[in-house]
Amino acid sequence: MSDPRGRLRSSTHSLWLTLVAVSGLLLGKTVSGGPQTAAMDSGAPAGGLDEIHRRGELLWGADAEGGAPYVYPDPQKPEQLIGFEFELAEALAARLGVKARMVQNQWDQLIPALERHNFDAILNGLELTAENQQRIAMSEPYFVYAQQIVTRTSTEAITRLEHLKGKAVGVLSSSVAQRLLEKTGGLDLRIYPGNVESFLDLKAGRIEAVLLDLPIALHYARPDPALKFSGEPFAFGYYAIGVRREDAVLLAALNRAIKDLAAEGALERIYRKYGVWDERQQRLKDYRPETVKESRRISTLREWPRYLPLLLRGAVTTVELSVLAMALAVVAGLVLVLMRLYGLTPLRWLAQAYVEVIRGTPLLIQLFLIYYGLSQTGVRLPAFFAAILGLGLNYAASEAENYRAGIQSIPRGQTEAALALGMSRWQAVRRIVLPQALRVVIPPVTNDFIALFKDSSIVSVITMVELTKVYGMLATSTYDYIGLGVMTAGIYFGLSYPASVFAHWLEKRLCHDHG
Amino acid sequence: MITVENLVKAFQSTPVLKGIDHSQQRGEAVVLIGPSGCGKSTFLRCLNQLELPDSGRITIDGVSIEGGRRRRTAEEREQQRQLRLRAGMVFQSFNLFPHLSVIENITTAPMVVKGMAAGDAERLARRLLVKVGLETKADAYPSQLSGGQQQRVAIARALAMEPKVMLFDEPTSALDPELRDEVLRVMRQLVEEGMTMLVVTHEMQFARDVADRVLFVDGGRIAESGSPEQIFSNPQQARTREFLSRALTR
Numbered sequence: 001m002s003d004p005r006g007r008l009r010s011s012t013h014s015l016w017l018t019l020v021a022v023s024g025l026l027l028g029k030t031v032s033g034g035p036q037t038a039a040m041d042s043g044a045p046a047g048g049l050d051e052i053h054r055r056g057e058l059l060w061g062a063d064a065e066g067g068a069p070y071v072y073p074d075p076q077k078p079e080q081l082i083g084f085e086f087e088l089a090e091a092l093a094a095r096l097g098v099k100a101r102m103v104q105n106q107w108d109q110l111i112p113a114l115e116r117h118n119f120d121a122i123l124n125g126l127e128l129t130a131e132n133q134q135r136i137a138m139s140e141p142y143f144v145y146a147q148q149i150v151t152r153t154s155t156e157a158i159t160r161l162e163h164l165k166g167k168a169v170g171v172l173s174s175s176v177a178q179r180l181l182e183k184t185g186g187l188d189l190r191i192y193p194g195n196v197e198s199f200l201d202l203k204a205g206r207i208e209a210v211l212l213d214l215p216i217a218l219h220y221a222r223p224d225p226a227l228k229f230s231g232e233p234f235a236f237g238y239y240a241i242g243v244r245r246e247d248a249v250l251l252a253a254l255n256r257a258i259k260d261l262a263a264e265g266a267l268e269r270i271y272r273k274y275g276v277w278d279e280r281q282q283r284l285k286d287y288r289p290e291t292v293k294e295s296r297r298i299s300t301l302r303e304w305p306r307y308l309p310l311l312l313r314g315a316v317t318t319v320e321l322s323v324l325a326m327a328l329a330v331v332a333g334l335v336l337v338l339m340r341l342y343g344l345t346p347l348r349w350l351a352q353a354y355v356e357v358i359r360g361t362p363l364l365i366q367l368f369l370i371y372y373g374l375s376q377t378g379v380r381l382p383a384f385f386a387a388i389l390g391l392g393l394n395y396a397a398s399e400a401e402n403y404r405a406g407i408q409s410i411p412r413g414q415t416e417a418a419l420a421l422g423m424s425r426w427q428a429v430r431r432i433v434l435p436q437a438l439r440v441v442i443p444p445v446t447n448d449f450i451a452l453f454k455d456s457s458i459v460s461v462i463t464m465v466e467l468t469k470v471y472g473m474l475a476t477s478t479y480d481y482i483g484l485g486v487m488t489a490g491i492y493f494g495l496s497y498p499a500s501v502f503a504h505w506l507e508k509r510l511c512h513d514h515g
Numbered sequence: 516m517i518t519v520e521n522l523v524k525a526f527q528s529t530p531v532l533k534g535i536d537h538s539q540q541r542g543e544a545v546v547l548i549g550p551s552g553c554g555k556s557t558f559l560r561c562l563n564q565l566e567l568p569d570s571g572r573i574t575i576d577g578v579s580i581e582g583g584r585r586r587r588t589a590e591e592r593e594q595q596r597q598l599r600l601r602a603g604m605v606f607q608s609f610n611l612f613p614h615l616s617v618i619e620n621i622t623t624a625p626m627v628v629k630g631m632a633a634g635d636a637e638r639l640a641r642r643l644l645v646k647v648g649l650e651t652k653a654d655a656y657p658s659q660l661s662g663g664q665q666q667r668v669a670i671a672r673a674l675a676m677e678p679k680v681m682l683f684d685e686p687t688s689a690l691d692p693e694l695r696d697e698v699l700r701v702m703r704q705l706v707e708e709g710m711t712m713l714v715v716t717h718e719m720q721f722a723r724d725v726a727d728r729v730l731f732v733d734g735g736r737i738a739e740s741g742s743p744e745q746i747f748s749n750p751q752q753a754r755t756r757e758f759l760s761r762a763l764t765r
Contacts, residue, residue, distance in 0.1 A: 416565050417610035417669075421624035421676055422600040431627055435614050 049096075049250040052120055058093040058100050061114060062124035063107035066194050069219040069274045070125050071102065084215075084274040088142060089123050091266055092241075095257035108174045108476045111135055114242060120250065122242035125213070127176060129237070135479055137245045140255045141238030141287050142267065144280045147177055148217040150210045151230045152202060158209050159231030167208040170198035170463075174476045177211040180235060190383075190463040191473075195220050197372060199227065201463075204375040215276045236280060238287065300474070301483035307474060308487055314470030315491050321387055321466060322453040328392030329452070330445065333399025340400065341407060342429065351400070358397035363458060366390050371462040387459040395452050399445060406441035407433055439510045446503030450496045467491060516541040516711045517562070517680060522571035522582065524557055531557045532568070533735035539680075539728075542709040546722040546743075549732035550758055555715045558732065559682050562713070563602040564595045576601045576679040600628070603673030607685040609665040611657040611672070617644070618653040621672045628676070636675075643671035647701050663694030667701055681705065683714040719762055723747055731755045 052058050062071045064081060071083035081102060093100035103119040110122045114136060126132060128141050151158050158164065161184065168188040171177040172195065181189050190207055192198040198210045203226050210221070214233050221227045241258075243251050261267050262284060271277035300307045340351035358366070367390040374381060381389065410433050418428035457468030465473075471488040475481050517539040524532040531554045539545055547555040560566040561582075562573060568582030578597045587595065612620050621640035625631040631639075644650045647667040657665055666686055673681060683702065687695040699721050706712060706725050716722065722729050722743060729746040731739040731754075739746065739755045750756045 411610075413606060413608055413610040414612065417604075417606065417612070418624075420563055420565065420599055420602075420604035420606075421672070422596055422628040423624060424596065427627055431623060432612055436612075439614075 048120075048247055049253055052096065052098055052250070056098050058089070058096060058098050058121065059103050059119035060089050060100060060121050060123045061103045061105045061110050061119040062122070063110070064102070064104060065106075066196070067124075069215055069276060084143075084270050084276055085123055085125070087270045087273070088261075088267070091261055091270070092123075092254060092257045095260060096253055108472070111242065111479065112481065114244060117244075120243065120247070121254065125215075125239050126242050127237050128240040131477070132242065136242045137247070137251050139241040139243070139251060140258050140289070141240045141284055142258050142262075143239040143271070143276075144283050145176075145237055145239055146214045146233030146280065147180065147211055147235040148214045148233045149230045150199075150202070150212065150217055150221045150227055151208065152205075153226055153228045155208065155228075155230065161234065163231075164209060164211070168206065170201060170207045170210040172198070172212055172216075174473070175212065176235070176237065177213070179477070181211060191460075191465060191469070192463060193461050197461075199224070200372050201375070202227065204372075204380060206375065206380055214278075215274075218275055233280075236283070238284075299483055300478055300480040301486065304483075304487065307478075307484065310474060311467060311470055311484070311487055311491055314465065314467040315495065317465065318453070318456050318467040319495065321384075321391065321456045321459065321464070322449070324388045325391035325395065325456070326449050326452055328388060329395035329399050329448075332393065332396035333403055336396060336400035337403040337407065338429075341404065342425065355397045355400055358394055359401075363390065363394050363455065364461065366394055367459060367462055383459075383463045386462055387456075387464050390462075391452060391456060391459065395448060398448055402441050402444045402448065403437065405444075406437035409440050410436050439507070442503060442507050442510065446500060449503075450499055453496055453499070454492065516543070516576060517713070518572075518574040519562070520572045522558065522561060522568050522573065524554075524561060524566060524568045524582075531735055532561070535571070535735075535737055537730070537737065539711065539713065541711055543727045544706045544710075544712045544714070544725055545728045545730060546726040547713065547715045547730050547732055548717070548719070548722060548758070548762070549738075553732045554735040555732045556684055559604075559684050559713060559715050562682055563599050563604050565604075573598070600676060601679040603676060603678035603681045605666070605669050605673055605681065605683045605686045607688050609657075609662070609669045609689070611665050611669055613657050615656075616653070617649070617655050617657070617660070617668050620657070620668060621675045624672070625675050639675055640671070643674050644668075646674075646704075647671045648697070661694060662690045663697045666690065666698045670698075670701055670705075680711040680713065683712065683716065685715050685717070687716065687718060717762065719747070719759075731758065733758070 062085065064071050064073060064083075066072075067083065069083055071081055071086040071089075074080045074082045086102065089100040089102065103113075105113045105118065107124065110124060110126065111132070113119070114122050122136075125145075126138070127145075128138050132138060149158060149161075149164070158167070161180075164181070164184070165186045166188075168190060169181060170190045170192055171181060173191050173193055178189070178191060181187060188207075190198070190201070192201075195212070195216055198207070198212075199220060201207050202210050209230070217229065221229070241254055243254070258267075267284075268277055268281070271281065336351045336354060339347040340355070341348075343351065367386070370390045371381065371383065371386040374386075414432050414436065415428050418432040419425070423431065456466060460466060460469035460472075467488060471484055475484045478484065517537065519535055519537040522532050522535040523530070535554075535558055537545075547558070549555050557566055561568045562575070564580065567584070569584060570582040572582070573580050575598055578594060578601060580591075580594055580598055612623070615623060618637065618640050621643060622631075622633070622636035625636045625639065626633060641650065641653065644653055647670055649664060649667055649671070652660060652664065652668070657668070660668065670681075670686075686702070687698050690698065695718070699718065702712070702714070702721070703725055714721075714726075724743075726743050729741065729743050730737050731746060731750075731752070733752075733754050739750060739752045746755065747759065750759060
């Protein structure tokens with residue numbers, strides 16, 4: 001399987017999804033809006049071969065975001081999709097006597113989206129595994145994939161899976177490689193949302209190797225002179241088309257079509273065009289389906305003693321990150337506001353410019369710049385520190401604004417009275433203005449802390465595994481979005497609610513007896 | 516004790532003080548009267564540098580400051596602070612520190628500014644609270660006091676810095692009539708003790724009873740100056756007469 005998709009949205013998306021799941025609404029929201037050939041979330045539910053014929057279109061679900069060489073926008077003509085799966089879908093649809101229409105959907109939500117009838121079939125590097133077959137029906141395989149180790153050109157002696165032990169190794173989130181290495185254990189696994197990021201870190205020396213599906217490696221790493229394929233591909237597996245269990249007629253038609261295309265050499269022609277054909281594809285002929293019995297669906301709620309500790313371990317990281325980032329934000333914000341209100345003119349400008357720039361740019365971009373951008377200039381911060389720095393410096397701008405509002409809410413007469421008593425400007429600020437401003441500032445700062453606590457899930461894009469990331473990883477392997485979602489939301493709430501109760505108490509206590 | 520020479524001050528381009536000269540002896544109590552917006556409050560605020568005059572010279576107890584719009588040097592800022600240490604200020608809106616108790620309101624400045632020991636500062640504060648009749652309110656917070664009580668604490672707070680002169684900026688204007696007397700009584704007592712005072716007020720009775728000299732300020736200038744007797748009974752200027760006839764019948 002591959003996740004050749006940039007899943008930048010997935011972390012925030014997952015939390016949102018948790019809430020959706022909890023409120024009993026629709027699962028696996030379709031992320032629409034790709035190239036124009038991709039259908040928007042179609043109004044009529046998709047279903048069955050009859051329905052496809054009536055419609056005249058086969059709706060197939062895939063993720064074209066960072067999807068090369070499977071399905072992706074043509075670099076020369078971005079409004080047009082290309083890719084070996086895109087052409088395969090066209091060929092299959094032609095066999096069924098209909099047209100093909102791609103429905104854009106976030107990769108790790110393809111199965112839930114299929115189940116809610118967003119499209120007829122998944123054709124997007126979905127692996128033929130017992131796990132997937134317990135959930136949906138899968139066709140005959142159409143492609144044989146393998147795992148490939150990629151290292152820097154200068155690296156020697158990493159050519160086999162065993163050589164990865166004890167090394168920092170990058171994988172794509174939710175990929176076969178991730179699960180493979182999780183089973184292997186004994187190494188420092190770094191999980192990336194997209195392909196480009198893992199190769200950046202590999203070149204920067206943050207990690208020693210990347211393990212990923214061969215087609216992706218062929219597309220992204222082969223052309224790069226700084227990178228090389230280390231050793232032979234291993235861990236073969238099959239990609240197959242996924243359909244809903246009840247669509248047996250459609251499944252049979254697709255199986256026939258795949259066989260015909262293989263026999264005619266159409267598959268080979270398409271795969272050669274995209275440089276992914278190899279001898280291994282001969283194995284498609286030898287494939288014999290194994291019967292997979294449908295096992296009961298996992299209810300993570302019923303088996304909470306297995307899952308809750310995993311989530312709690314993620315929560316520890318979330319709490320550490322939030323507390324340290326907030327501590328940085330509170331102190332840096334104070335420095336900023338003092339510069340801005342009482343500093344010399346250049347310092348004022350500097351502080352104001354900082355606040356404006358930070359508030360006017362997305363946190364995601366700031367994290368990328370700190371983690372990947374700085375690493376290109378030689379400053380290689382570990383992910384944990386980069387995360388604290390990114391969140392802390394971002395929230396510092398917002399704390400500075402909170403402080404400024406608090407300080408400016410203190411009447412001028414207070415400062416005048418202090419000055420008239422002979423205090424210096426700094427004494428007046430420190431003894432008279434700041435203590436009063438503190439009370440005003442506590443509620444917004446606490447709100448920011450709770451917001452930061454939840455925003456911290458975004459740092460999964462720089463390989464941090466925190467609560468939301470653990471939720472996403474568990475949910476995509478168990479498909480129990482609701483049970484895990486309830487537990488995850490419960491943990492977030494259980495941690496943020498006491499924080500807001502504490503803030504309320506503190507605010508009351510500080511106001512006690514005073515004006 | 517106080518000398519002011521040709522004080523000029525404008526806000527944006529609106530002139531507020533158009534050249535004020537004033538000189539005041541040690542122990543003299545001077546009351547400033549005049550219509551709203553005539554510049555009397557601005558004059559007072561210039562004296563302790565809450566407003567920076569555009570030109571002119573202010574001298575209090577030997578410390579002099581030149582007006583002018585420029586960045587102050589460290590030396591000038593120190594002069595400014597010295598001037599403020601010699602002039603205690605009481606504001607119309609009291610401006611007590613709401614996060615501090617009454618006693619802390621009084622002790623903070625002596626401790627922070629003069630480095631006075633906590634025990635000494637507290638003894639001083641309690642003595643001053645007795646003087647303003649609020650010895651039982653030492654641990655109260657400003658919000659628990661009436662306006663009159665707050666203003667008396669503000670007077671004690673200013674006195675704790677042992678200023679050479681006391682500046683009062685409409686100290687009773689924000690008070691209900693029945694609360695004004697307790698403040699005026701304290702001020703009267705200060706005059707009797709020989710404090711050099713400059714008071715901006717609309718309390719004509721107080722001016723008449725207590726002032727050594729009354730200044731009528733109009734249009735950013737001192738229009739008329741004299742003993743209370745002269746000003747109230749025999750004003751020379753038409754503007755003064757006009758103002759007094761309105762002020763006294765109100």
